[in-house]
Amino acid sequence: MSEEHRLPAQTYQRIVLAARPRGQVAPENFRLETATLPTIDDLKINEVVIKNHYLSLDPYMRGRMSKAKSYAEPQALDQTMIGATAGQVVASRHADFLPGDYVSGMLGWTEMAIEDGAALRKVDAVILPLSVYLSVLGMPGVTAWYGIHRILQAKAGQTLVVSAAGGAVGSVVGQLAKLIGCRVVGIAGGEQKCAYIVDELGFDSCVDYKKFASEEELTDSLAAATPDGIDLLFENVGGRIFDASLARLNPYAKIALCGMIAGYSANSDNAQALKNSGKLLTMRATLQGFIVTEHMDVWPQALAELTELMVAKKLHYKEMIAQGLAAAPNAFIGLLSGKNLGKQLVRF
Amino acid sequence: MSEEHRLPAQTYQRIVLAARPRGQVAPENFRLETATLPTIDDLKINEVVIKNHYLSLDPYMRGRMSKAKSYAEPQALDQTMIGATAGQVVASRHADFLPGDYVSGMLGWTEMAIEDGAALRKVDAVILPLSVYLSVLGMPGVTAWYGIHRILQAKAGQTLVVSAAGGAVGSVVGQLAKLIGCRVVGIAGGEQKCAYIVDELGFDSCVDYKKFASEEELTDSLAAATPDGIDLLFENVGGRIFDASLARLNPYAKIALCGMIAGYSANSDNAQALKNSGKLLTMRATLQGFIVTEHMDVWPQALAELTELMVAKKLHYKEMIAQGLAAAPNAFIGLLSGKNLGKQLVRF
Structure with missing residues (x-):
């Protein structure tokens, strides 16, 4: 030395x-x-x-x-x-x-x-x-990539919903799905976030959950944004936000369960309580909880693809x-x- | 004619x-x-x-x-x-x-x-x-077979829990899992059912959910019956019974979601509310809802195997x-x- x-x-x-x-x-x-x-x-x-x-x-x-x-x-x-x-x-x-x-x-x-x-x-x-x-080129981006490609296996024409859509993971999820040709609907809290999600990230629609007093209003608004139902769900929030999406599931819907931030700080389990869990059965849904750090084998491919998209300015953040x-x-x-x-x- | x-x-x-x-x-x-x-x-x-x-x-x-x-x-x-x-x-x-x-x-x-x-x-x-x-040789038996073989892919040494364990589906689920070499725990309502499940069907253990006043007691009892946690869950009931099993999930647990009878007759969605849904994420669980009549391709194989087991008197009902x-x-x-x-x- x-x-x-x-x-x-x-x-x-x-x-x-x-x-x-x-x-x-x-x-x-x-x-x-x-x-x-x-x-x-x-x-x-x-x-x-x-x-x-x-x-x-x-x-x-x-x-x-x-x-x-x-x-x-x-x-x-x-x-x-x-x-x-x-x-x-x-x-x-x-x-x-x-x-x-x-x-x-x-x-x-x-x-x-x-x-x-x-x-x-x-x-x-x-x-x-x-x-x-x-x-985008770290854990949040690879998380989005893994959910989209390995769990949801998103295809053109499918409707994908992502919650916490303005966040580090959600914003990449929706943009990757748009590049594949999905109809993409975000759920986020606040008008400013929704404007960013639609105007800058290019999502087809965004539901501002803070606008609604009741769960019915939220469900109705999501229904209007997903006229053909939900084929793919990338869930970051849990609780009533997750419930609203469950109500709109199509048969054989796939769910990538990435986060349940609604319940992380809760004093009781109720913040994560799912009322519409019956839809998992009636819609014959597949749900997969995942942690991207357990899938290190995909990181090189995911990072290579994400880097290429970043250099080509196809991903915004x-x-x-x-x-x-x-x-x-x-x-x-x-x-x-x-x-x-x-x-x-x-x-x- | x-x-x-x-x-x-x-x-x-x-x-x-x-x-x-x-x-x-x-x-x-x-x-x-x-x-x-x-x-x-x-x-x-x-x-x-x-x-x-x-x-x-x-x-x-x-x-x-x-x-x-x-x-x-x-x-x-x-x-x-x-x-x-x-x-x-x-x-x-x-x-x-x-x-x-x-x-x-x-x-x-x-x-x-x-x-x-x-x-x-x-x-x-x-x-x-x-x-x-x-x-056994009809829809309930094929439902059990499909869940065990196609969704859970049960293997010797794994702990499997099945709810409504004394019913037409649950009783076959547990027996098929025992034949594979799983540790099998049933959840059922009533002493008589639990005695039947252990003594006649040969399950390793049975938790009588009617014995417990609180969800904690139920969870504790299930914990005692599943000292190594739950690897595989065949869920027929939903609601608090499902919640008790969610609390015991092991990492990478698989769930075959077959029924949610707890909520079928409920006036509100609360009977199906899942409080422990966060475990699906933290345990990186895979859940699959299914209806066996959508999988007619497996019926011949399932019925052939079940018939052979019935003729050999290896399945009780x-x-x-x-x-x-x-x-x-x-x-x-x-x-x-x-x-x-x-x-x-x-x-x-």
């Missing part, structure tokens, strides 16, 4: 889980800490020091904050919050990474981190902005950017209540 | 749908009528006159009594109630059927009927009793038999509230 790669002892900030939330997530669940980076001499072989530029905030983090058994181990208390990041190498003992290289990884809610190179993905921040590796690590908790709380339009990021 | 095949003009009884039920089915929804059989001279080519010996009562009939769109057209008012039957040919203008032949078909709640031979299945009532063609057509409405109402143990039949 040559002298010029030596780093001075350096402090950085990180956010740890201070307490598990009871119901709604609150700022007190998090704690901002100052940590000190080891000197470069302490780096082990293959380790890389990264300075993060962006942190991705995603709904799955809410699940990790709880103790309840889910698809992954709970986030440990007093440890750096889990999260995807994009940044730059500042020091390296790994042959594939040089200072200045752009990388994405799962480094968490932290300004800096040391990581084994095997867990890092080198990305090209020249052709495309660095932040897209946390949205929006980012909401919170400034500085300290802003992360409130940005995350906003994401859980649907305040974001497009991908929610934190920039350091 | 020779003289001896001539029939005298003859009356018979049938039951028609008099009115659609509001909530619970009541005797007034049905009307017993006397009809007159045409003389044999009026038979068209390929038509067969059948005298039914048995009528099958099945939960799907409840769905047909409602006007709501489902997988099949609603039962028409003032027409003979739909239903599977087993009986004997009394006259025939079809080359494949002779008087005396045993047949099963969908002739409805009626003592006699005229049917095109193409819609009849000739059955062997010598090796096995005629009534089994309405249970029980029948509850109501006497005479007039007893059908009350027997059906009993079936919907879970009063039957095994297959509910009406004998004429």
Whole structure:
């Protein structure tokens, strides 16, 4: 290790889980800490020091904050919050990474981190902005791709509905389905989101669930937007939003169950209660719950296709950017209540 | 047509749908009528006159009594109630059927009927009793076979749970799974049913849902019966019974959704409300709703395998038999509230 790669002892900030939330997530669940980076001499072989530029905030983090058994181990208390990041190498003992290289990884809610190179993905921040590796060309984009191609197997002429349609996953789902030739209807909360979804993302229609006082009104509005029923459903929300789509299912409908954000912060199970579950039977539906990180084999193909579409400017996206690590908790709380339009990021 | 095949003009009884039920089915929804059989001279080519010996009562009939769109057209008012039957040919203008032949078909709640031979299945009532063609060797048995082999693809060592385990479908589901080498747990209502399911059908365990006042108690009891969780679920009931099983799902659990009898007679959708729907996501479950009459291609193989098991006495079954057509409405109402143990039949 040559002298010029030596780093001075350096402090950085990180956010740890201070307490598990009871119901709604609150700022007190998090704690901002100052940590000190080891000197470069302490780096082990293959380790890389990264300075993060962006942190991705995603709904799955809410699940990790709880103790309840889910698809992954709970986030440990007093440890750096889990999260995807994009940044730059500042020091390296790994042959594939040089200072200045752009990388994405799962480094968490932290300004800096040391990581084994095997867990890092080198990305090209020249052709495309660095932040897209946390949205369209990251987990949200691959999630959309997997649901559309592997679960729903969308075909031209089918009607696809996607909830949380303005979010990082939903916006890609609908655009991929449009490229295939589907009729695409989004469900989202708020006029501004619906305008974005139709005018900028090119969906055929968008149902603003906040406009309706009753479940009947919501169902009626979705019925008007899906005159031929629903063949394919990409579900991100659960609860009454999911119920409205269930009521419109066609025979042999397929459902990709990706998220149930409606219930993540609920104190009772009722927020996720499905009243129209009988439709799964009467419409002989197929439903598949999935977590894209369990399907790493599809990532290379998915990322190649998504990159090609991004370079050709066939996929549009929006980012909401919170400034500085300290802003992360409130940005995350906003994401859980649907305040974001497009991908929610934190920039350091 | 020779003289001896001539029939005298003859009356018979049938039951028609008099009115659609509001909530619970009541005797007034049905009307017993006397009809007159045409003389044999009026038979068209390929038509067969059948005298039914048995009528099958099945939960799907409840769905047909409602006007709501489902997988099949609603039962028409003032027409003979739909239903599977087993009986004997009394006259025939079809080359494949002779008087005396045993047949099963969908002739409805009626003592006699005229049917095109193409819609009849000739059955062997010598090796096995005629009534089994309405249970293990009829729609219920093929339903169980399809769920076990085509949807759940049950394998030795997996834990399978089946609800309405003492019923015509559930009892075959559990026995087929035991033959494959699964650990099999039934859910049923009542001590007598559970004793039958364990002692006579050979299930590993049975949870009596009527014993528990709260959903927690039910879930705890099911947890004790499924120490390794649930890999495969054959769901016949829906509502809180389904919820209890959802709470025990293992990662990648498969669910064959065959019935939701809990909600069939409900005035509100709440009887079918699923509180634990989030488990479908967190456990990355696959759920498939199905109707076995849409999979006619599997019937020959399924019936061949089931017949072989029946002849080898490897499948056990029980029948509850109501006497005479007039007893059908009350027997059906009993079936919907879970009063039957095994297959509910009406004998004429």
